[in-house]
Amino acid sequence: MIRSTIVVAALLIATPAVAQTQAQMNRQAGAQYTAADAAMTRAWQRTYAAMKRRDAADTSRGGGFGYAVATLASQRAWLAFRDTQCVIEGGEYAGGSMQPMVRAQCLARLTRERTTQLKHMMWQRGR
Numbered sequence: 750m751i752r753s754t755i756v757v758a759a760l761l762i763a764t765p766a767v768a769q770t771q772a773q774m775n776r777q778a779g780a781q782y783t784a785a786d787a788a789m790t791r792a793w794q795r796t797y798a799a800m801k802r803r804d805a806a807d808t809s810r811g812g813g814f815g816y817a818v819a820t821l822a823s824q825r826a827w828l829a830f831r832d833t834q835c836v837i838e839g840g841e842y843a844g845g846s847m848q849p850m851v852r853a854q855c856l857a858r859l860t861r862e863r864t865t866q867l868k869h870m871m872w873q874r875g876r
Contacts, residue, residue: 771846778853785860792867793824799871820870831859 769777800816807814839852 771850775846775850775853778850778857782853782857782860785857785864789860789864789867792864796820796867796870797824827863831856831863834859 797817797820800820803816804814835852835855838855839848842848842851
């Protein structure tokens with residue numbers, strides 16, 4: 750027990766403290782969300798274009814399966830989910846200075862997850 754306390758104390762001394770205000774943390778979380786959203790937008794554009802091409806190439810089902818329409822509906826539903834979910838998560842700190850940070854962290858996290866989903870929709874024929 751004493752040894753672990755000494756190790757923790759040594760780490761605390763060796764690690765420089767990064768003091769931030771809540772406003773700085775809110776801005777940082779907002780910047781992370783902005784970056785995640787930009788990455789998702791790029792993935793969305795590539796995925797949606799690929800689904801349109803897939804529909805155009807597939808004439809066996811009377812004009813295509815409808816990948817683009819389904820992808821667009823999925824994205825719209827996902828955006829509504831994400832925005833509402835993050836309001837709920839931020840609501841844990843409703844009225845407090847952490848609320849914007851928690852909401853932005855949620856937006857960034859879910860947006861990064863969606864980016865991965867969109868990239869996985871870029872499947873190849875024959876798989």
